[in-house]
Each structure stands twice: as structure tokens, then as C-alpha cells.
Amino acid sequence: MVPLWYRNAIIYQVDPSLFRDANGDGLGDLAGVSERLEYLRGLGVTCLWLTPFYASPMRDGGYDVTDHLAVDPRFGALPDFVALMAKAEELGLRVIIDLVVHHTSDRHPWFQAARRDRTSRYRGYYVWADTPEPTDEKPIFPTVEDSVWTWDEQAGQYYKHIFYSHEPDLDLGNPEVRHEVERIMDFWLRLGVSGFRVDAASHMIDSARSPDPTDDGFWLLDDMRRFVSRRRADAVLLGEVDVPPCHYVDYFGRGDRLTLVLNFWLNNYLYLALARGKAEPLLRALAGQPDPPEGAQYALWLRNHDELDLERLSEDERREVMDCFAPDPEMRIYHRGIRRRLPPMLGGDKRRLALVHALLFCLPGTPILRYGEEIGMGDDLSLPERLAVRTAMQWSDEPGAGFSAARPGQLAVPLIDSGPYDYRHVNVYAQSLDEDSLLTHTGKMIRARLGMREIGGGHCRPAAIECPQVLALRHELDGVAVLTLANLGPEDVQFTLHDADCQHMTDVMADGPYDAPSGHPVRLRLRGYGYRWLRPRIAL
Structure with a gap:
């Protein structure tokens, strides 16, 4: 039987350029990531997600690829990746990498050949038109690009791009392009990766259906999953799918398409719940999403490397979250989201930050922790667009924050060196010595979560309580139910738990000591922004 390792995994996302510089040139690299794998394992992480390290002009953080089968020299060479994989295997860490095949860089040899010659086989790798064709697709970055079509003088035609104009879309309806995608996946699977985070997965479906609008395009995911599974049975496809939740079933299929779907829907409602200090938005979101099929699962996160996109909320709800967490225009981006990290949004409140981390680990799905979240790193709003949340790791x-030995002024990436999130105040070393630090609490949560398989692989439903500030979830697996509680409000609360099978429980993890649950039905207490995880007492 194929192990469903991702059900109880803790994924940690790393941008190699920002994590650790091993050679002192001011830019993070793969050797630097290798140097810090023990740190991740000690934290409790079980899977490393590496964002793009492929050959690239780096105009879009590496998502503008010029060679999918090569390591960009800035990050090292292929032997550095092989060494990283070997060390990860020794430590029991799985590795997944970004699969960026919706588009390429305009400097990719395929595109250069395509624009030079209409008869080139590579011309059909991209989408061309003599005049901009009408489309329902809009630019992903509306304040940067005003059209999905750009004129190419050398080609004598327009080419399509829904991302930046320097990232032309691949035509995934072309069998030759799909063969190239399979070559890319095969190459990295042979080097030991445990799967791929499929970038722009929903837009890939649009590309696959473009030759025939009556075709739904989801055969592309069928083919990709079949190809990956034949080469490594336990490999996963983690899809970036920002669509209404009613469409998630199409991306899951019968459990034979995407293994994991990034849950933008629940992420949006998490921030609405935080803005209101109430559990109702999260309960509404959980009720409004379909259950994943057997063998599939949602993936959850607090903040990713892009903007906090709030498109799944209503206009009034989006305004409410914006007014709460991004009151100034410079904090907002693309007319739809927020370009801040979580700690500044919460005013640096350590209690509340720990509470939100506890939420991440108790919501149903596979949690993803982004580098630096475990210590509460901040942002730099002086940087353009999404770069505000892409600063160097603070060790x-x-x-140089322990990130690099390069001389001051020679860092190739931004470093937060002023204000409350200055690396001299917020760093791994200082927090590792503090028993009450966010790092310490996050590590405890991760290790507790690994021991509560009911959260990762069980059935989740709301527990029966009457306290609007508290998210109470009951997770059941193999006849065992556990309880997770999170107080989204600042005030202490007491409430009664009515679930019959949750009356005899003991704390596994909490924000601090609590009296043992007592009474029948049991009465429970939570501090402001407090959290508790409980499991059944062992009968003696």
C-alpha cells in the first residue's frame, strides 16, 4: 500500500535565495539550505518545499524559468542539489519542488526560437495571435499589466501572458509541450524529490482547454498524476488552485488528480475570523468546502510568498479585513490583497501570533510553514510589490543576520535592519534560548501535531459549544476523537462542551497550564488568545 505520508506532514517553504548564503556572495544558495536542514528537523518539520532554483533572469523570483533542468549558477550547481537531497534523506526529510510549466521566461531558448521563425516547432509551444483575441482571462497583476497580450516585433504577432509580459504562456494543449513537462518531472523525480508544488495549476487547466473550449481540460491533471505515480508511487502534486470551493472537486478528481489543494478559501476566512475575533467565519468556510476524496487532502498556510489575496471574500468582508490589517494604501496590492507579513498585521502581539500558529496546526489539512514564520519575521514595505515579504532569514x-558573511552593503537580497522586526531583535538564536519565545511555542505545536494523527488524517467537525470567540473542532480517526480549542478573542472565556465522547479528556498542548477539565458536561476555560489540544485519558 502506498504510504499517505503527506496526511501528517509538516511542510516548510524555503526560498533558497533568502534562506542562507554558504559562499558569502550575498545571495542564498542550495548549499546554505543544506547547512540548515538539521534546524528544520529539530523544529519537527518533515517536508521541505523549495521555491524555484532553476536557471532564470530572476525578474519574478525564479518563476521566470529559462532552463527547467538546470540549477541557476547563483544557487550553485546540480551536485549541490544532489548533496542537499542526500542529506535530507539521512535526516528523514522529504523534499518537494516547484513545477513552473504554465509559462516560461521570454529569454527561454524555446521562446527565442519561436519568435525567430514561424515554422519552428517551438512556435507552437506558445500562444500567438495576429490581433489580441477576446478572452475572459485578466492580467494576474492588474496594476502592472493592462492586457494579457503583448506585441513581439521580431515574431510579428502578439503572444499571450496572464502573468508578467516577460513570462509568455505555454500552450499545454500542444502534445509536444506536455512531453516537455513530463521530461522535467521525470528528471527531478529521478533525483529523489517527493513531488511538486504545481504553480498556477488552475491557469494550466485553462491552457489545456484552449484548443477546444468544450473540453474541460482536467485530463491534464489526470495525465500528470498518472505519469508521476508510475515513476514514484508516493509522489504528490500540491496544486496552487485559487478558485471557488465548489470547483475543488474537479481538481481532486476521485483522488487521482491533485494530491493536495492549496486552500485559498479557508485562508481568506481565517483572516476574516481574526479581524472579527470570532470563530463563525472559519466554521462557515469549513462548512462551505467539499470533503476531499480518499487519498487527497487540503494544504493550509498563514502567509505565502505572494500577496495575501482576499478574492474569495465578499466586497464588504474584504474591506473589513483590509481596514483591520492594511489600513494604509502602501500595505495593499493589486486592488485585492495585502502585502504584509502576519506579525506586523497583528501588532507584534506574541500571544495572538502563537494562537494563529495553533490555528494553522489544528485546522483540517496539511500545514505549511513559511521560512521565518516560526520566529515572527516582519516585512519591508519600502520594497516594491510582493518583495515586501521576501527578506533574508534572520538567524x-x-x-548579516547570520544569513550571509558578505560585507555590509554587499547583500544581494533585502535584510530588515531597523524597527521592531530588526534582525538584532528577531532571530533564531535569541529565541532558541527563550522558553517563552514564538519559536519555542511553534516547535512544541509542531511536535504535538505530529503525535495527533487524528488532525491530519481524521474526520473533522465542529464541537458542540456556545462561545462565539472559540473555534472548537473534534477530529476523529479509527474511533478515537481529539479536541482542539482556539480563542480568537482577547478576553478569558469559560464554556460547556456538550459532545458526549469528549467528556474525559486531558491536555496534550496548551498556551499555558490549565486546571483539568471537570464537571459533566465538562466545563473548560481559555485565556484570551489561548489554545488547548486535548485527547482522551488513558484508562488504567
């Missing part, structure tokens, strides 16, 4: 209070 210590040494010059």
Missing part, C-alpha cells in the same frame, strides 16, 4: 544578531 542571529551578527552582521
Whole structure:
């Protein structure tokens, strides 16, 4: 039987350029990631997600690829990736990588050949038109690009791009392009990766159906999953799918398409719940999403490497979240989202930050922790667009934050060196020595979560309580039910739990000591922004 390892995984997302610089040139690299794998394992992480390290001009953080089968020299060479994989295997860490095949860089050899010659086989790799064709697709970055079509003088035609104009869309309806995608997946699977985070998965479906609008295009995911599974049975496809939740079933299929779907829907309602200090938005979101089929699962996160996109909320709800967490125009982006990290949004409140991390680990699905979240890193709003949340990892209070030994002024990536999130105040070293730090609490949560398989692989439903500030979830697996509680409000609360099978429980993890649950039905207490995870007492 194929192990469903992802059900109880803790995924940690790393941008190699920002994590650790091993050679002192001011830019993070693969050797630097290798140097910090023990840190991830000690934290409790079980899977590393590497964002693009492929050959690229780096105009879009590496998502503008010029060679999918090569490591960009800035990050090292292929032997550095092989060494990273070997060390990860020794430590029991799985590795997944980004699969960026919706588009390429305009400097990719395929595109250069395509624009030079209409008769080239590569011309059909991209989408061309003599005049901009009408389409329902809109630019992903509306404040940067005003059309999905750009004129190419050398080609004598327009080419399509829903992302930046320097990222032409591939035509995934072309069998030759799909063969190239399979070559890319095969190459990295042979080097030991445990799967791929499929970038722009929903837009890939649009590309697959473009030759025939009556075709739904989902055969593309069928083919990709079949190809991957034949080469590595336990490999996963983690899809970036920002669509209404009613469409998630199409991306899951019968459990034979995407293994994991990034749950933008629940992520949006998490922020609405935080803005209101009430559990109702989260309960509404959980009720409004379909259950994944057997063998599939949702993936959850607090903040990713892009903007906090709030498109799944109503206009009034989006305004409510914006007014709460991004009151200034410079904090907003693309007319739809927020370009801040979580700690500044919460005013640096450590209690509340720990509470939100507890929410991440108790909601049904596979949690993803982005580098630096475990220590509460901040943002730099002086940087353009999404770069505000893409700053160097803060390891210590040494010059260069322990990220790099490069001389001051020679760092190739931004470093937060002023304000409350200055690396001299917020770093791994300082927090590792503090028993009450966010890092310490996050590590405890991760290790507790690994021991509560009911959260990762069980059935989840709301527990019966009457306290609007508290999210109470009952998770059941193999006849065992556990309880997770999170107080989204600042005030202490007491409430009665009515679930019959949750009356005899003991704390596994909490924000601090609590009296044992007592009474029948049982009465429970939570501090403001408090959290508790409970499991049944062992009968003696």
C-alpha cells in the first residue's frame, strides 16, 4: 500500500535565495539550505518545499524559468542539489519542488526560437495571435499589466501572458509541450524529490482547454498524476488552485488528480475570523468546502510568498479585513490583497501570533510553514510589490543576520535592519534560548501535531459549544476523537462542551497550564488568545 505520508506532514517553504548564503556572495544558495536542514528537523518539520532554483533572469523570483533542468549558477550547481537531497534523506526529510510549466521566461531558448521563425516547432509551444483575441482571462497583476497580450516585433504577432509580459504562456494543449513537462518531472523525480508544488495549476487547466473550449481540460491533471505515480508511487502534486470551493472537486478528481489543494478559501476566512475575533467565519468556510476524496487532502498556510489575496471574500468582508490589517494604501496590492507579513498585521502581539500558529496546526489539512514564520519575521514595505515579504532569514544578531558573511552593503537580497522586526531583535538564536519565545511555542505545536494523527488524517467537525470567540473542532480517526480549542478573542472565556465522547479528556498542548477539565458536561476555560489540544485519558 502506498504510504499517505503527506496526511501528517509538516511542510516548510524555503526560498533558497533568502534562506542562507554558504559562499558569502550575498545571495542564498542550495548549499546554505543544506547547512540548515538539521534546524528544520529539530523544529519537527518533515517536508521541505523549495521555491524555484532553476536557471532564470530572476525578474519574478525564479518563476521566470529559462532552463527547467538546470540549477541557476547563483544557487550553485546540480551536485549541490544532489548533496542537499542526500542529506535530507539521512535526516528523514522529504523534499518537494516547484513545477513552473504554465509559462516560461521570454529569454527561454524555446521562446527565442519561436519568435525567430514561424515554422519552428517551438512556435507552437506558445500562444500567438495576429490581433489580441477576446478572452475572459485578466492580467494576474492588474496594476502592472493592462492586457494579457503583448506585441513581439521580431515574431510579428502578439503572444499571450496572464502573468508578467516577460513570462509568455505555454500552450499545454500542444502534445509536444506536455512531453516537455513530463521530461522535467521525470528528471527531478529521478533525483529523489517527493513531488511538486504545481504553480498556477488552475491557469494550466485553462491552457489545456484552449484548443477546444468544450473540453474541460482536467485530463491534464489526470495525465500528470498518472505519469508521476508510475515513476514514484508516493509522489504528490500540491496544486496552487485559487478558485471557488465548489470547483475543488474537479481538481481532486476521485483522488487521482491533485494530491493536495492549496486552500485559498479557508485562508481568506481565517483572516476574516481574526479581524472579527470570532470563530463563525472559519466554521462557515469549513462548512462551505467539499470533503476531499480518499487519498487527497487540503494544504493550509498563514502567509505565502505572494500577496495575501482576499478574492474569495465578499466586497464588504474584504474591506473589513483590509481596514483591520492594511489600513494604509502602501500595505495593499493589486486592488485585492495585502502585502504584509502576519506579525506586523497583528501588532507584534506574541500571544495572538502563537494562537494563529495553533490555528494553522489544528485546522483540517496539511500545514505549511513559511521560512521565518516560526520566529515572527516582519516585512519591508519600502520594497516594491510582493518583495515586501521576501527578506533574508534572520538567524542571529551578527552582521548579516547570520544569513550571509558578505560585507555590509554587499547583500544581494533585502535584510530588515531597523524597527521592531530588526534582525538584532528577531532571530533564531535569541529565541532558541527563550522558553517563552514564538519559536519555542511553534516547535512544541509542531511536535504535538505530529503525535495527533487524528488532525491530519481524521474526520473533522465542529464541537458542540456556545462561545462565539472559540473555534472548537473534534477530529476523529479509527474511533478515537481529539479536541482542539482556539480563542480568537482577547478576553478569558469559560464554556460547556456538550459532545458526549469528549467528556474525559486531558491536555496534550496548551498556551499555558490549565486546571483539568471537570464537571459533566465538562466545563473548560481559555485565556484570551489561548489554545488547548486535548485527547482522551488513558484508562488504567
